[in-house]
Amino acid sequence: MAEKLLKFVSVEQQMPVKRAAQKRLDDFNEVYAEFDHEGAAEQASRCSQCGVPFCHIHCPLGNNIPDWLRLTAEGRLEDAYEMATSTNNMPEICGRICPQDRLCEGNCVIEKDFNSVTIGSVEKYIADTAWDKGWVKPITPLVEQEQSVGIIGAGPAGLAAAEELRKAGFQVHIYDRHDRAGGLLVYGIPGFKLEKDVVGRRTGRLEQSGITFHLDFEIGRDASLADLREKHDAILVATGVYRARGLKVPGVGLSNIHEALDYLIASNKKSFGDSVPEFENGNLDAEGKDIVVIGGGDTAMDCVRTAVRQGAKSVKCVYRRDRDNMPGSVREVQNAEEEGVEFVWLSGPEAFVGDDKVEAVRAYKMRLGAPDSTGRQAPEPVPGSTYTMGCDLAILALGFEPEDLPALFGAPELRVTRWGTVTVDHQSMMSNLKGVFAAGDIVRGASLVVWAIRDGRDAAESIKKFLKEQKAVAA
């Protein structure tokens, strides 16, 4: 076979060009350049076209990765886009922000020594090309349905569900408390990972497709859940989880200790040119300061890299475990280090020191104890290892928990778990309230964007089925 693929034995892995670290610090633009056409095709051609494609298996969306890699290698980008978008509502976003090293690329079978196929970059290339070439068109459903669906939350889960429902011809309304649609995509994730117009063109397309966005709209304030249920034939709760997980150590109440999301939203809003008083008064601006970020996840990475761009004097990331055991993406750590972030591994905060505002962080050294039954090693403090590092602004990036939705929505009848996530039937994704579905982080707890998209799509399927049944009953 005149095979264009299986080139991993002769072609080396090559990521798209990364901008020089110094250059990157000057702005909030993305770090990676785009593949050129040949580069994408060549990298895609490294795919082994496996009989059991582990990339596909380990993709929450079940993206047909080998198939669109093949199409890309063969230069059939329009087909590739069609293939990619058939399982994913926002491939260019997943291509940018998915932790591929833990999902598809991490399971690529040529990875053993050859370094995986650069799946994410190719995915991004395919979809960006589709936008550039005008292949991405607004949705025109074959038939218009009368039934409508209200979706609470314009994040990835909500948007994915909205698109799938709209394709089937339903009337879709999205409610979000922020002034822009996109949820964490737009306010949680910094521009150097995901430039804001990338999100904007997706939400814009949905608007052009006939989806109605109700922004600055807070359930519980502007309408109750009951109001929405009255108005729509089905509701999807896709609020995400926004309550920051706290840290209980002495001095945590000092000023200049902020939660990660507040810090990131401020920065992102500034990027849009909005006026953000808390930033402008210096509270949320890292410029010229010694910054300490507590946590080792992707949010912590976003914070440290935002801080270096704001012109911090120094940026430290303090994490309990070591490099091999951190939850954040390896690639992100590498990027951060290049940009001048200092990682303080195996350290835990003991206290924040200062009078009214934080001046230093006192920490102790940690070591990894015996592995538990799952093989994970729990960290434990090393006695007498306390030391102190200077700090003008501390950012807590320790994860997120659900807000109290029944209270917030004025809907005590909505059942939630003891962790605050919405209780759903996992087959139908319906909550205890008929016609009220839930998807994304608010069901599974803080997780990845890609899982949110998957949940949104699954919920849309269930909602379609539900609406069809309702219609049949009504008829």
Next chain:
Amino acid sequence: MNSFNEHVPGPIGLYNPADEHSSCGVGLVAALDGRPSREVVLRGIEALKAIWHRGAVDADGKTGDGAGILLEIPQEFFREHIKATGHEPSKGRIAVGMAFLPRVDLSAQETCRTIVETEILNFGYTIYGWRQVPVDVSVIGEKAEATRPEIEQIMIANSKGVDDETFERELYIIRRRIEAGVIASQVGDFYMCSLSSRSVIYKGLFLAEQLSIFYPDLLDDSYVSSYAIYHQRYSTNTFPQWWLAQPFRMLAHNGEINTIRGNVNWMKSHQIRMASIAFGDNSEDIKPVVPKGASDSAALDAVFEVMVRSGRDAPMVKTMLVPEAWSNKTSMPQAHRDMYAYTNSVMEPWDGPAALAATDGRWIIAGLDRNGLRPMRYTVTNDGFLIVGSESGMVVVDEEDVREKGALGPGQMVALDLHEGRFYHGNEIKDKLSAAQPFGEWVTDLSSIEELPDYKGEELASYKGDDLRRRQIAAGLSHEDLELILQPQVMTAKEAIGSMGDDTPLAVLSAQYRNLSHYFRQNFSQVTNPPIDSLREHRVMSLKTRFGNFANVLDEGHTQAGALVLDSPVLSNREWQALVKHFDDAAEVIDCTFEVSGGASALRDALNRIRREAEDAVREGRGHLFLTDQNISSERAPVPMILATGGLHTHLIENGLRTFTSLNVRSAECLDPHYFAVLIGAGATTVNAYLAQDAIADRQAKGLFGDFNFTECIVRACEAIDQGLLKILSKMGISVISSYRGGNNFEALGLSRALVAEFFPGMPTKISGIGLAGIQQKVLEQHGKAFFDGTCSLPIGGLYRYRRGSEVHAHDGQLIHLLQSAVGSDNYAKYLTYSRGLHNLPPVNLRDLLDFRRAEEGVPLEGVESITQLRKRFITPGMSLGALSKEAHETLAIAMNRIGAKSVSGEGGEDKSRYTPYENGDNANSPIKQVASGRFGVTAEYLNACEELEIKVAQGAKPGEGGQLPGFKVTDMIAKLRHSTPGVTLISPPPHHDIYSIEDLAQLIYDLKQINPRAKVCVKLVSSAGIGTIAAGVAKAHADVILISGHNGGTGASPQTSIKYAGTPWEIGLAEVNQVLTLNGLRHRVTLRTDGGIRTGRDVVIAAMLGAEEFGVGTASLVAMGCIMVRQCHSNTCPVGICTQDEALRKKFDGSAEKVVNLFSFIAEETREILAELGVKRLEDIIGRTELLHQVSRGADHLDDLDLNPLLVQVGGRGQKHICTMEERNPVPDTLDAQMIDDAQAVFSKGEKMQLTYSVQNTLRAIGTRFSSEITRTFGMTGLKPDHVTVRLRGAAGQSLGAFAVQGLKLEVAGDANDYVGKGLSGGTIVVRPSNRASFNSQDNTIIGNTVLYGATSGKLFAAGKAGERFAVRNSGATVVVEGCGANGCEYMTGGTAVILGGVGDNFGAGMTGGMAFIYDADGSFEEHVNNESVLVSRLDSAYWEEALLKHIEEHVAETHSRWGMTIMLNWEAKRSQFWQVVPKEMINRLEHPISDKAENIPLSA
């Protein structure tokens, strides 16, 4: 007619009597002057005594499979008898009827006599009376005696005084009426062996040599005849059936008719017109021409007879039924071509291995099939006899008396006219026949499709965009189909290739939409007949498709001017349209769609309508039917075209209309060659895959086919399908599409019995399955997806490679990791999670529908036999070093040796260093050595370094096909082991060229048991319908182990449709083999082994209950070593270093023997746990105990039935053991070597040189083989100097002379030798020359048989005379000089030198990739015979090579005293310019010396 059936079990369990095969030895003796003599009879009897080894003996040790002789009626003998009873015989010939009558039931016997007499008298003839034929029952076995009929002769006077021809024809009608009468009166046990005024048949169930003892008539000195046709049968079954002994009325047949199903079907249609022309008022009496239940040979005989009785003579009938391959032979004279063109247009060829000896009373003929797959040697003596037989030497003739010795070539015939006393050689008889009629006039002006006015211009596409997409969805096509199947068809003009077998559910178990072709499994040849090599031997094959045949087989004289002939049944859109327009008023287009809202019987109604419309059209004279499913819409769904075609073809056949029409089919689903084959097999004349073509148009427009324009793309796609069709035909041994058409040469897997009976009669369907209602439901579901789902995107697929939400794959991603983690960490709990995970998948295999009947009380686990005991039953199946990396291959062997289990070497040899344990104690020597069709590295040494030899007859991934190791995988190491050249592609032929028939397999087993006197012999078969009877034959051939492989296994590359659609699950095959062996009383003689997807203890226990004693675990053991099912084995890019020869990739291998050992320990432990639950202590106690299994699911709701009961039937009594009880291997008789070894003690004890001398006969086979084993074991394969021991032999040596002979042994034969001389020659020297007293010219006569030097690796052969067919096939190192050879010489040769001092047959040097050949070409015909696809032919142009050639000829002359060789040398200057030098193209630049002394004459590169 076959009234002995009551002794044969009818279909029981999976056994079906229709599956039986038989084969044998055959021959004739005749007086050249046509004068009857005693000598002829005596020589016939003598010949039968010399072919016992070609037959077989029943389990009772005495009952033979049958033998018989057909003789002229000795008029005097019977006249005397009549006189003795007091009558005076009248003038004219006495007719004699030889009858088998019921013996015990006297009233039935009387009924038969009454019927016989009544019919004779009704025709106006008178009866002399009955004669009880004397018999001596002392020589027959128990079974034969129990079923022995009363044997009597009835003698009839030609009282009407009609001429002989009329008398014979009326006797034929009388016999047919008698047969009908007996059937009508419901009497069993009656059979009329012969009823004729010319010939009589003595036959029965005894061994050949006992014929004349059983029938003392034959010893009577007054018993004379001018001819004797004799036959020794070897049947795969042992149910005694006296009537099935041969000869039949007119012929004796050695071989098998592969096209039998199609032939018999078409005969139903032919006979209607034919009978009325030839038999007028009696036409109803002779129908059906082929009686129900007739074997292939009996059917051929029946048709042969009716053609003769219709006025054709025997030579013409042979030409019509079993023609020579002609359409690709440019060298054939025009008159012969015209004759074959005519016969081809009246009758579909009866194809298959066939050596025929036949007579019509006046003519005696002997002939071969088009491929020359059976041996037929003949001798003409100076004292006036013609002696023909499967072997030379069956009738001992002093060489002084020999006028001529010859061998028949492919399609050839010799004939003797007894009236004229004239003998005709092959070309003489063809000249005579072709001149007898103006065939040329009858077949002129056949037109081709290119001449039609509407053919011109570009190819056409019909549907585009969303319309196309929607139609594709409705047809169940996917993205995968287009990318993985369709794309390569265009790009490579070949079928797509895949790897690692099939792990998806059987269609009947799948929840997905699977088109109907998925339920059809292709037939393939194994053991009883060979597949054809569609790549290297395509000259004998043809896809030519005719529109407008002669209306019946007796039609002569009507001209066929303008009849249309296509090169292939595969039509493009343009061709379809051109045909519809061309036939115009004669064409009827029939819509094959049905209304979506048509209710429950919509599909059935549509099928009825199609039949009705078609029948009306044909009766109104529209002779070309065009069926299409194009007319779909949101309201109309497609009728599966396979159903429409099968239903219509069957309907037209039954009504005698099929030969009046063509049946052209257009199908949306049709995409791969398999689908085409199913349609043609169901009866389609032509097939057009219009939607596939439209998809190609769409892709071509997108630029996916490079620079090919649309028309070129279609030509390439059609070429790919043509090649695929040829391959599908060839794998079941069929050469010509017209004999395949309408034959339903498939096995249904999961089709309802009722559906098959109606639409595809005759096709086996063992487990039933989906019926019309289910099909309608699935079609409508799929139709709904296309027309009622909002999205219009093609599904991703997932049938070949896993995709989420699509087809299940047993090798699930998570489970692969789980298993690897379990064996890597020695964690049994994890293994159990894996095993449970597998079990919880939706059903994939038949066994997933079965469960155990657990015992009330188990036994404690400690009481169950140990892991160590159980592990000995495990095998890692043959995976060749070449496919696998050295590391992976050795790891398996080491692991298996550590646990006392067995690994199979696979094809391709093993390095000698592995034969002794390594320093660390690891033993990498595979205990089982494989012998496959390529015979790579199969030397005497290799064969002696093992405990067991496995003959791989077929492999699960692609039964009936050859293999290929691409050049880039042939590293230095691989090349050394395989005796070939690095970088040069190696090909294994589809058949073993020494197994074309069951008695050939017996011979190979015999040879192997000689070369290794201790090893057991295993025969590897692939599960398919009828495998049980094949296995019985294999058991009777003295195999010790039979391996039943499932369809789903296999590493390495195979065509995708072979992986998916050939072979059946082992569950069915294993159960059938166990049942049939038990029925035959053969089960205790063989060990049964199975493989194909066995992964867990549960699989092992189920296999045991179905009859297996040993278990092969292939893919799972690869997974344990790190295989992650990338399924790119054919690409040499295996990322885990298992299936690759690439240095860098091999470094990535991180498998270990420990991991493999862990896997087998886990499987054994799980097996123990199940045994404990079942309350059984030893695995042995559940083998064959199907009562411990029960079906727990009948499959999905839409199926008619899914009935696994046939698998679970117990054919023996309860409690009967189903295990092999042989302590040692099954013994085979000694040959001359026993004496030789005895006589040569001084060689082995003291290393002395010796010379031995013996007289030999053809019954002494494999001379020198056992002796070579002794040499190898004592001195090593090269331990003695050449010619250390010389053995002189006088006479005709039996088959396999000098097989695997090693250095130090020299065999010199004065006389001749049979097939397989020097098979696997491993360094020995063989010389065969005529005796000193012979007066004939050696170069004009045949001295050695077929398939000489097959797989030879080194050594020398000199033969002063011609060799038979397939000379030096797969020779990889021997040097040979002969004086001529038959067809397919030097095929697949990869090394060594062949010097041929005379003419060669067709297709010389096909697939030759190494070595060199020199041919002396006196008549300048060589260039017509050579197949120069892979070789370069040039004149001698290098002093070096000329010198080398001369040396070979000198040595030949010195060894054989050949006068011909001497003549050439003496006239060298004149003769040298008539030599050709043949060198493989790939070798040109690799030779140690260039082929020309002038640099400019050397081609740059291949």
